[in-house]
Amino acid sequence: MNPVMTAKESDDKTVIEGAGTRQQRYEALVSAYYNDIFRYAYWLGKSRQLAEDLTQETFMRAWRAFDSLQSQGAAKAWLFTILRRENARRFEKFQPELDDIEDHQSAIPDTRINEPDQQMEMRLLHKAIADLEPEYREPLILQVIGGFSGEEIATMLNLNNNTVMTRLFRARNKLRAVLDPDGEGQDA
Amino acid sequence: MTERLTDQELDDLIRHELLSVSAPAELRQKLLRPELLAPGKAGVLALFGLSANDGFFRRVLPVAACLVAALGIALWNPDDRHAALAEEIFSHIYMEEGLLAQRGDLIPLPTVSSRMEDIVGAHLDMSQDVENLEVTFAKDCWVAKTIGFHLIMKGETGAVTVMMIPSQEKDVEFNISDAKFSGVVTPTEGGYLVVVGNKREPISAYRNLLTGHLEWEY
Numbered sequence: 001m002n003p004v005m006t007a008k009e010s011d012d013k014t015v016i017e018g019a020g021t022r023q024q025r026y027e028a029l030v031s032a033y034y035n036d037i038f039r040y041a042y043w044l045g046k047s048r049q050l051a052e053d054l055t056q057e058t059f060m061r062a063w064r065a066f067d068s069l070q071s072q073g074a075a076k077a078w079l080f081t082i083l084r085r086e087n088a089r090r091f092e093k094f095q096p097e098l099d100d101i102e103d104h105q106s107a108i109p110d111t112r113i114n115e116p117d118q119q120m121e122m123r124l125l126h127k128a129i130a131d132l133e134p135e136y137r138e139p140l141i142l143q144v145i146g147g148f149s150g151e152e153i154a155t156m157l158n159l160n161n162n163t164v165m166t167r168l169f170r171a172r173n174k175l176r177a178v179l180d181p182d183g184e185g186q187d188a
Numbered sequence: 189m190t191e192r193l194t195d196q197e198l199d200d201l202i203r204h205e206l207l208s209v210s211a212p213a214e215l216r217q218k219l220l221r222p223e224l225l226a227p228g229k230a231g232v233l234a235l236f237g238l239s240a241n242d243g244f245f246r247r248v249l250p251v252a253a254c255l256v257a258a259l260g261i262a263l264w265n266p267d268d269r270h271a272a273l274a275e276e277i278f279s280h281i282y283m284e285e286g287l288l289a290q291r292g293d294l295i296p297l298p299t300v301s302s303r304m305e306d307i308v309g310a311h312l313d314m315s316q317d318v319e320n321l322e323v324t325f326a327k328d329c330w331v332a333k334t335i336g337f338h339l340i341m342k343g344e345t346g347a348v349t350v351m352m353i354p355s356q357e358k359d360v361e362f363n364i365s366d367a368k369f370s371g372v373v374t375p376t377e378g379g380y381l382v383v384v385g386n387k388r389e390p391i392s393a394y395r396n397l398l399t400g401h402l403e404w405e406y
Contacts, residue, residue, distance in 0.1 A: 140206075
Protein backbone atom coordinates (compact mmCIF):
# COMPACT_ATOMS: atom_id res chain seq x y z
CA MET A 1 0.00 0.00 0.00
CA ASN A 2 1.35 3.37 -0.94
CA PRO A 3 2.01 5.18 2.31
CA VAL A 4 1.03 8.54 0.88
CA MET A 5 -2.49 7.40 0.02
CA THR A 6 -4.99 9.91 1.31
CA ALA A 7 -8.35 9.18 2.90
CA LYS A 8 -10.02 10.34 -0.34
CA GLU A 9 -7.93 7.91 -2.36
CA SER A 10 -8.78 5.16 0.06
CA ASP A 11 -12.48 5.89 -0.38
CA ASP A 12 -12.08 5.89 -4.14
CA LYS A 13 -10.49 2.48 -4.00
CA THR A 14 -13.46 1.17 -2.08
CA VAL A 15 -15.87 2.54 -4.65
CA ILE A 16 -14.12 0.89 -7.61
CA GLU A 17 -15.75 -2.45 -6.96
CA GLY A 18 -18.76 -1.07 -5.14
CA ALA A 19 -22.32 -0.93 -6.30
CA GLY A 20 -22.04 2.21 -8.43
CA THR A 21 -22.55 2.47 -12.15
CA ARG A 22 -19.77 1.60 -14.53
CA GLN A 23 -19.09 5.31 -14.95
CA GLN A 24 -18.93 5.91 -11.20
CA ARG A 25 -16.57 3.02 -10.68
CA TYR A 26 -14.39 4.23 -13.53
CA GLU A 27 -14.31 7.71 -12.00
CA ALA A 28 -13.23 6.19 -8.72
CA LEU A 29 -10.50 4.29 -10.53
CA VAL A 30 -9.24 7.47 -12.14
CA SER A 31 -9.33 9.43 -8.90
CA ALA A 32 -7.50 6.74 -7.00
CA TYR A 33 -4.72 6.05 -9.45
CA TYR A 34 -4.23 8.72 -12.08
CA ASN A 35 -1.48 10.46 -10.17
CA ASP A 36 0.49 7.27 -9.58
CA ILE A 37 -0.02 6.21 -13.17
CA PHE A 38 1.22 9.59 -14.36
CA ARG A 39 4.25 9.35 -12.07
CA TYR A 40 5.05 5.88 -13.28
CA ALA A 41 4.73 6.99 -16.89
CA TYR A 42 6.90 10.02 -16.22
CA TRP A 43 9.70 8.00 -14.70
CA LEU A 44 9.46 5.40 -17.45
CA GLY A 45 9.58 7.87 -20.29
CA LYS A 46 11.22 10.85 -18.61
CA SER A 47 8.91 13.29 -20.31
CA ARG A 48 5.81 14.98 -18.92
CA GLN A 49 4.15 15.11 -22.32
CA LEU A 50 4.78 11.45 -22.97
CA ALA A 51 3.56 10.69 -19.46
CA GLU A 52 0.34 12.55 -20.10
CA ASP A 53 -0.24 10.73 -23.37
CA LEU A 54 0.55 7.37 -21.81
CA THR A 55 -1.76 8.06 -18.89
CA GLN A 56 -4.58 8.94 -21.24
CA GLU A 57 -3.99 5.88 -23.36
CA THR A 58 -3.82 3.70 -20.27
CA PHE A 59 -7.14 4.92 -18.94
CA MET A 60 -8.68 4.79 -22.40
CA ARG A 61 -7.88 1.10 -22.54
CA ALA A 62 -8.95 0.65 -18.95
CA TRP A 63 -12.32 2.20 -19.74
CA ARG A 64 -12.81 -0.06 -22.72
CA ALA A 65 -11.90 -3.15 -20.74
CA PHE A 66 -13.30 -2.02 -17.42
CA ASP A 67 -15.78 -4.86 -17.12
CA SER A 68 -12.92 -7.33 -17.08
CA LEU A 69 -11.52 -5.83 -13.88
CA GLN A 70 -12.59 -8.30 -11.26
CA SER A 71 -11.44 -6.79 -7.99
CA GLN A 72 -10.22 -3.64 -6.38
CA GLY A 73 -7.07 -5.39 -5.27
CA ALA A 74 -6.06 -6.02 -8.85
CA ALA A 75 -6.81 -2.52 -10.15
CA LYS A 76 -3.45 -0.93 -9.57
CA ALA A 77 -1.38 -3.79 -10.97
CA TRP A 78 -3.79 -3.96 -13.90
CA LEU A 79 -3.31 -0.29 -14.71
CA PHE A 80 0.44 -0.45 -14.31
CA THR A 81 0.54 -3.46 -16.61
CA ILE A 82 -1.54 -1.68 -19.24
CA LEU A 83 0.78 1.29 -19.03
CA ARG A 84 3.91 -0.84 -19.37
CA ARG A 85 2.44 -2.42 -22.49
CA GLU A 86 1.46 0.93 -23.95
CA ASN A 87 4.92 2.26 -23.30
CA ALA A 88 6.56 -0.75 -24.90
CA ARG A 89 4.29 -0.47 -27.92
CA ARG A 90 5.07 3.20 -28.30
CA PHE A 91 8.80 2.64 -28.18
CA GLU A 92 8.60 -0.26 -30.61
CA LYS A 93 6.95 2.03 -33.10
CA PHE A 94 8.67 5.36 -32.66
CA GLN A 95 11.82 5.00 -30.57
CA PRO A 96 11.33 8.60 -29.43
CA GLU A 97 14.13 10.55 -27.88
CA LEU A 98 12.18 12.38 -25.23
CA ASP A 99 13.88 13.50 -22.12
CA ASP A 100 12.80 16.67 -20.41
CA ILE A 101 14.02 15.45 -17.08
CA GLU A 102 16.43 18.35 -16.82
CA ASP A 103 13.55 20.77 -16.94
CA HIS A 104 11.63 19.07 -14.21
CA GLN A 105 10.11 21.28 -11.58
CA SER A 106 8.06 19.69 -8.90
CA ALA A 107 4.43 20.71 -9.24
CA ILE A 108 4.06 20.72 -5.49
CA PRO A 109 6.79 22.78 -3.83
CA ASP A 110 8.02 21.06 -0.74
CA THR A 111 8.57 23.53 2.05
CA ARG A 112 10.75 21.04 3.88
CA ILE A 113 13.35 21.31 1.18
CA ASN A 114 14.05 24.96 0.76
CA GLU A 115 17.75 25.27 1.31
CA PRO A 116 19.79 25.73 -1.85
CA ASP A 117 22.05 22.78 -1.05
CA GLN A 118 19.05 20.58 -0.36
CA GLN A 119 17.47 21.65 -3.62
CA MET A 120 20.70 20.89 -5.39
CA GLU A 121 20.78 17.51 -3.76
CA MET A 122 17.26 16.73 -4.90
CA ARG A 123 18.03 17.83 -8.44
CA LEU A 124 21.04 15.56 -8.37
CA LEU A 125 18.88 12.72 -7.14
CA HIS A 126 16.23 13.42 -9.75
CA LYS A 127 18.76 13.19 -12.53
CA ALA A 128 20.40 10.16 -10.97
CA ILE A 129 17.08 8.30 -10.88
CA ALA A 130 16.40 9.28 -14.46
CA ASP A 131 19.86 8.13 -15.48
CA LEU A 132 19.49 4.71 -13.88
CA GLU A 133 19.41 1.96 -16.45
CA PRO A 134 15.79 0.91 -17.05
CA GLU A 135 16.43 -2.52 -15.54
CA TYR A 136 17.21 -0.81 -12.22
CA ARG A 137 14.88 2.14 -12.48
CA GLU A 138 11.70 0.26 -13.22
CA PRO A 139 11.68 -2.09 -10.21
CA LEU A 140 12.46 0.89 -8.00
CA ILE A 141 9.57 2.91 -9.43
CA LEU A 142 7.20 -0.01 -9.09
CA GLN A 143 8.23 -0.51 -5.49
CA VAL A 144 8.10 3.11 -4.40
CA ILE A 145 5.30 4.56 -6.52
CA GLY A 146 3.29 1.39 -7.00
CA GLY A 147 3.88 0.02 -3.53
CA PHE A 148 4.35 -3.46 -5.01
CA SER A 149 6.21 -6.24 -3.28
CA GLY A 150 9.25 -7.92 -4.78
CA GLU A 151 7.12 -10.86 -5.84
CA GLU A 152 4.53 -8.64 -7.46
CA ILE A 153 7.23 -6.75 -9.32
CA ALA A 154 8.78 -10.03 -10.40
CA THR A 155 5.46 -11.12 -11.85
CA MET A 156 4.89 -7.82 -13.62
CA LEU A 157 8.38 -7.74 -15.11
CA ASN A 158 8.52 -11.45 -15.79
CA LEU A 159 11.62 -11.85 -13.64
CA ASN A 160 12.36 -14.03 -10.67
CA ASN A 161 12.14 -12.58 -7.21
CA ASN A 162 15.88 -12.75 -6.52
CA THR A 163 16.64 -10.78 -9.65
CA VAL A 164 14.19 -8.10 -8.61
CA MET A 165 15.64 -7.85 -5.10
CA THR A 166 19.17 -7.65 -6.49
CA ARG A 167 18.18 -4.90 -8.89
CA LEU A 168 16.46 -2.95 -6.15
CA PHE A 169 19.55 -3.24 -3.99
CA ARG A 170 21.82 -2.12 -6.81
CA ALA A 171 19.52 0.72 -7.76
CA ARG A 172 19.73 2.10 -4.24
CA ASN A 173 23.47 1.63 -4.21
CA LYS A 174 23.84 3.56 -7.42
CA LEU A 175 21.78 6.41 -6.03
CA ARG A 176 23.69 6.34 -2.78
CA ALA A 177 26.93 6.62 -4.74
CA VAL A 178 25.64 9.83 -6.31
CA LEU A 179 24.35 11.39 -3.12
CA ASP A 180 26.97 10.09 -0.78
CA PRO A 181 30.14 9.50 -2.78
CA ASP A 182 32.21 9.13 0.37
CA GLY A 183 29.97 6.44 1.79
CA GLU A 184 31.00 2.86 1.40
CA GLY A 185 29.16 1.25 -1.47
CA GLN A 186 27.96 -2.28 -1.22
CA ASP A 187 27.36 -4.68 -4.02
CA ALA A 188 25.17 -7.72 -4.29
CA MET B 189 26.52 15.98 2.08
CA THR B 190 28.99 15.44 4.88
CA GLU B 191 27.46 12.64 6.94
CA ARG B 192 26.84 9.23 5.59
CA LEU B 193 23.25 8.60 4.59
CA THR B 194 21.45 5.90 6.50
CA ASP B 195 19.35 3.45 4.53
CA GLN B 196 16.22 5.09 5.89
CA GLU B 197 17.39 8.56 4.89
CA LEU B 198 18.22 7.34 1.44
CA ASP B 199 14.82 5.68 1.09
CA ASP B 200 13.09 8.83 2.28
CA LEU B 201 14.92 10.93 -0.28
CA ILE B 202 14.17 8.50 -3.09
CA ARG B 203 10.52 8.30 -2.12
CA HIS B 204 10.26 12.05 -1.87
CA GLU B 205 11.77 12.57 -5.27
CA LEU B 206 9.77 9.89 -7.06
CA LEU B 207 6.53 11.17 -5.58
CA SER B 208 7.35 14.82 -6.20
CA VAL B 209 6.11 14.48 -9.75
CA SER B 210 2.43 15.32 -10.02
CA ALA B 211 0.00 15.00 -12.87
CA PRO B 212 -1.19 18.21 -14.55
CA ALA B 213 -4.24 19.64 -12.86
CA GLU B 214 -6.46 19.22 -15.90
CA LEU B 215 -5.51 15.61 -16.57
CA ARG B 216 -8.07 14.09 -14.23
CA GLN B 217 -10.89 15.90 -15.99
CA LYS B 218 -9.67 14.66 -19.35
CA LEU B 219 -9.62 11.12 -18.05
CA LEU B 220 -13.15 11.45 -16.74
CA ARG B 221 -14.59 11.99 -20.17
CA PRO B 222 -14.74 8.40 -21.37
CA GLU B 223 -16.96 9.31 -24.27
CA LEU B 224 -13.86 10.92 -25.72
CA LEU B 225 -11.91 7.76 -25.06
CA ALA B 226 -14.29 5.40 -26.79
CA PRO B 227 -12.41 4.86 -30.07
CA GLY B 228 -10.01 2.00 -29.67
CA LYS B 229 -6.87 3.18 -31.35
CA ALA B 230 -3.82 3.58 -29.20
CA GLY B 231 -2.66 7.14 -29.58
CA VAL B 232 -5.97 8.35 -30.86
CA LEU B 233 -6.09 10.83 -28.01
CA ALA B 234 -3.48 12.87 -29.73
CA LEU B 235 -5.69 12.94 -32.78
CA PHE B 236 -8.50 14.12 -30.58
CA GLY B 237 -6.50 17.13 -29.49
CA LEU B 238 -5.91 15.98 -25.97
CA SER B 239 -2.18 16.22 -26.38
CA ALA B 240 -1.40 19.87 -25.85
CA ASN B 241 2.05 19.83 -27.41
CA ASP B 242 0.87 18.35 -30.65
CA GLY B 243 -1.19 21.36 -31.62
CA PHE B 244 -4.18 19.28 -32.61
CA PHE B 245 -6.75 21.29 -30.69
CA ARG B 246 -8.14 22.57 -33.92
CA ARG B 247 -9.42 19.06 -34.52
CA VAL B 248 -11.54 18.98 -31.42
CA LEU B 249 -14.59 20.64 -32.89
CA PRO B 250 -15.07 18.36 -35.89
CA VAL B 251 -14.38 15.33 -33.71
CA ALA B 252 -16.89 16.55 -31.16
CA ALA B 253 -19.42 16.87 -33.96
CA CYS B 254 -18.74 13.26 -34.94
CA LEU B 255 -19.20 12.18 -31.36
CA VAL B 256 -22.54 13.91 -31.18
CA ALA B 257 -23.52 12.11 -34.36
CA ALA B 258 -22.31 8.82 -32.91
CA LEU B 259 -24.32 9.44 -29.76
CA GLY B 260 -27.35 10.11 -31.90
CA ILE B 261 -26.83 6.80 -33.66
CA ALA B 262 -26.54 5.06 -30.32
CA LEU B 263 -29.88 6.44 -29.22
CA TRP B 264 -31.76 5.32 -32.28
CA ASN B 265 -33.79 2.19 -32.12
CA PRO B 266 -31.80 -0.92 -33.04
CA ASP B 267 -33.18 -1.25 -36.56
CA ASP B 268 -32.28 2.32 -37.40
CA ARG B 269 -28.89 1.92 -35.78
CA HIS B 270 -28.20 -1.27 -37.68
CA ALA B 271 -29.28 0.30 -40.94
CA ALA B 272 -27.02 3.29 -40.32
CA LEU B 273 -24.09 1.05 -39.50
CA ALA B 274 -24.74 -1.09 -42.58
CA GLU B 275 -24.78 2.03 -44.71
CA GLU B 276 -21.48 3.16 -43.23
CA ILE B 277 -19.95 -0.24 -43.87
CA PHE B 278 -21.12 -0.50 -47.45
CA SER B 279 -20.11 3.09 -48.18
CA HIS B 280 -16.65 2.28 -46.93
CA ILE B 281 -16.43 -0.92 -48.96
CA TYR B 282 -17.52 0.80 -52.18
CA MET B 283 -15.21 3.72 -51.53
CA GLU B 284 -12.32 1.30 -51.40
CA GLU B 285 -13.71 -1.23 -53.86
CA GLY B 286 -10.54 -1.09 -55.90
CA LEU B 287 -8.78 -2.87 -53.07
CA LEU B 288 -11.00 -5.90 -53.53
CA ALA B 289 -9.57 -6.58 -56.95
CA GLN B 290 -5.95 -6.14 -55.95
CA ARG B 291 -3.66 -9.11 -56.33
CA GLY B 292 -0.94 -7.85 -54.01
CA ASP B 293 1.43 -9.86 -51.91
CA LEU B 294 -0.03 -11.71 -48.98
CA ILE B 295 0.53 -10.12 -45.60
CA PRO B 296 1.86 -12.54 -42.98
CA LEU B 297 -0.74 -13.25 -40.32
CA PRO B 298 1.54 -12.21 -37.42
CA THR B 299 1.89 -8.83 -39.14
CA VAL B 300 -1.87 -8.58 -39.55
CA SER B 301 -2.39 -9.44 -35.91
CA SER B 302 0.23 -6.96 -34.78
CA ARG B 303 -1.33 -4.14 -36.81
CA MET B 304 -4.72 -5.07 -35.44
CA GLU B 305 -3.38 -4.89 -31.92
CA ASP B 306 -1.87 -1.48 -32.52
CA ILE B 307 -5.04 -0.08 -34.04
CA VAL B 308 -7.93 -1.58 -32.13
CA GLY B 309 -6.31 -3.37 -29.20
CA ALA B 310 -7.12 -6.91 -30.25
CA HIS B 311 -5.09 -9.68 -31.78
CA LEU B 312 -5.61 -13.03 -33.46
CA ASP B 313 -4.71 -16.22 -31.69
CA MET B 314 -2.79 -18.18 -34.24
CA SER B 315 -3.99 -21.61 -35.27
CA GLN B 316 -3.65 -23.60 -38.44
CA ASP B 317 -7.05 -22.41 -39.63
CA VAL B 318 -6.19 -18.79 -39.00
CA GLU B 319 -2.80 -19.12 -40.62
CA ASN B 320 -4.49 -20.37 -43.77
CA LEU B 321 -6.19 -17.02 -44.23
CA GLU B 322 -4.77 -15.13 -47.18
CA VAL B 323 -4.78 -11.45 -46.29
CA THR B 324 -3.99 -8.91 -48.99
CA PHE B 325 -4.78 -5.68 -47.14
CA ALA B 326 -4.67 -4.72 -43.48
CA LYS B 327 -4.86 -1.11 -42.32
CA ASP B 328 -6.71 1.25 -40.06
CA CYS B 329 -9.84 2.85 -41.43
CA TRP B 330 -12.31 5.54 -40.49
CA VAL B 331 -15.70 3.91 -40.28
CA ALA B 332 -18.81 4.53 -38.19
CA LYS B 333 -17.23 7.64 -36.72
CA THR B 334 -14.28 5.83 -35.26
CA ILE B 335 -10.97 4.28 -36.13
CA GLY B 336 -11.41 0.67 -37.03
CA PHE B 337 -9.34 -2.05 -38.60
CA HIS B 338 -9.96 -3.10 -42.16
CA LEU B 339 -8.61 -6.21 -43.74
CA ILE B 340 -9.28 -7.90 -47.03
CA MET B 341 -8.65 -11.55 -47.61
CA LYS B 342 -9.11 -14.03 -50.37
CA GLY B 343 -12.36 -15.92 -50.06
CA GLU B 344 -13.59 -18.95 -51.93
CA THR B 345 -15.32 -16.94 -54.60
CA GLY B 346 -13.81 -13.49 -54.31
CA ALA B 347 -12.48 -10.99 -51.84
CA VAL B 348 -13.83 -10.92 -48.30
CA THR B 349 -13.82 -7.71 -46.29
CA VAL B 350 -13.36 -7.84 -42.54
CA MET B 351 -13.70 -4.80 -40.30
CA MET B 352 -13.32 -4.40 -36.61
CA ILE B 353 -15.10 -1.40 -35.22
CA PRO B 354 -14.37 -0.63 -31.55
CA SER B 355 -17.54 -0.07 -29.57
CA GLN B 356 -18.91 -0.50 -26.10
CA GLU B 357 -22.39 -0.94 -27.50
CA LYS B 358 -24.16 -4.04 -26.23
CA ASP B 359 -25.88 -5.20 -29.33
CA VAL B 360 -27.11 -8.28 -31.14
CA GLU B 361 -25.70 -9.83 -34.26
CA PHE B 362 -27.38 -8.77 -37.48
CA ASN B 363 -27.05 -9.48 -41.17
CA ILE B 364 -26.42 -6.84 -43.79
CA SER B 365 -26.74 -7.03 -47.53
CA ASP B 366 -27.19 -5.01 -50.68
CA ALA B 367 -27.45 -5.94 -54.32
CA LYS B 368 -23.87 -7.12 -54.52
CA PHE B 369 -22.66 -8.15 -51.09
CA SER B 370 -23.86 -9.96 -47.99
CA GLY B 371 -22.39 -9.90 -44.55
CA VAL B 372 -22.81 -10.17 -40.86
CA VAL B 373 -22.09 -7.73 -38.03
CA THR B 374 -21.20 -9.52 -34.83
CA PRO B 375 -20.75 -7.76 -31.49
CA THR B 376 -17.63 -9.03 -29.75
CA GLU B 377 -16.01 -8.12 -26.46
CA GLY B 378 -14.45 -4.89 -27.64
CA GLY B 379 -16.46 -3.97 -30.68
CA TYR B 380 -18.16 -5.12 -33.86
CA LEU B 381 -16.64 -7.71 -36.14
CA VAL B 382 -17.90 -7.22 -39.68
CA VAL B 383 -17.50 -9.83 -42.42
CA VAL B 384 -18.73 -9.01 -45.91
CA GLY B 385 -18.30 -10.85 -49.18
CA ASN B 386 -20.14 -11.64 -52.33
CA LYS B 387 -23.36 -13.54 -51.97
CA ARG B 388 -21.85 -16.98 -52.58
CA GLU B 389 -19.19 -16.60 -49.92
CA PRO B 390 -19.54 -18.70 -46.73
CA ILE B 391 -19.62 -15.63 -44.50
CA SER B 392 -20.62 -17.39 -41.30
CA ALA B 393 -17.63 -19.73 -41.57
CA TYR B 394 -15.27 -16.75 -41.58
CA ARG B 395 -17.27 -15.14 -38.78
CA ASN B 396 -16.93 -18.29 -36.67
CA LEU B 397 -13.24 -18.63 -37.39
CA LEU B 398 -12.45 -15.03 -36.56
CA THR B 399 -14.61 -14.69 -33.46
CA GLY B 400 -13.10 -17.92 -32.18
CA HIS B 401 -9.58 -16.55 -32.45
CA LEU B 402 -10.08 -12.91 -31.66
CA GLU B 403 -8.64 -11.77 -28.33
CA TRP B 404 -9.31 -8.31 -27.03
CA GLU B 405 -6.60 -7.09 -24.71
CA TYR B 406 -6.98 -6.78 -20.97
